[in-house]
Amino acid sequence: MSALRHPVLGCECSEGWARDPADGVVKPMPPVHDCAYIKRRNDAVSRAVVLANEAVPDRKKDADDEAWTVIFQREVNDMMVKVAA
Ligand SMILES: [Zn+2]
Numbered sequence: 001m002s003a004l005r006h007p008v009l010g011c012e013c014s015e016g017w018a019r020d021p022a023d024g025v026v027k028p029m030p031p032v033h034d035c036a037y038i039k040r041r042n043d044a045v046s047r048a049v050v051l052a053n054e055a056v057p058d059r060k061k062d063a064d065d066e067a068w069t070v071i072f073q074r075e076v077n078d079m080m081v082k083v084a085a
Helices: 035-055 062-084
Strands: 017-019 026-028
Touching (some): 035 062
Antiparallel strands (some): 017 026
């Protein structure tokens, strides 16, 4: 789904929209999310993917996926602690 501009917040965060299970239509959510926090979180996730890919570049075994996940989670946690501080 391409980014939609929220009618109240004016942002393009994916958190601003959700599919209504009643009719299946994607609708704007109440303007309750923090755009700056969402950006920092998304940046942290993207950075953690890069770092995990660098640490475990060639995933062929389940153990490689497990190692990648451990690094990814650690990096996201470290960055989000800094974001929340
Ligand atoms: Zn937003």
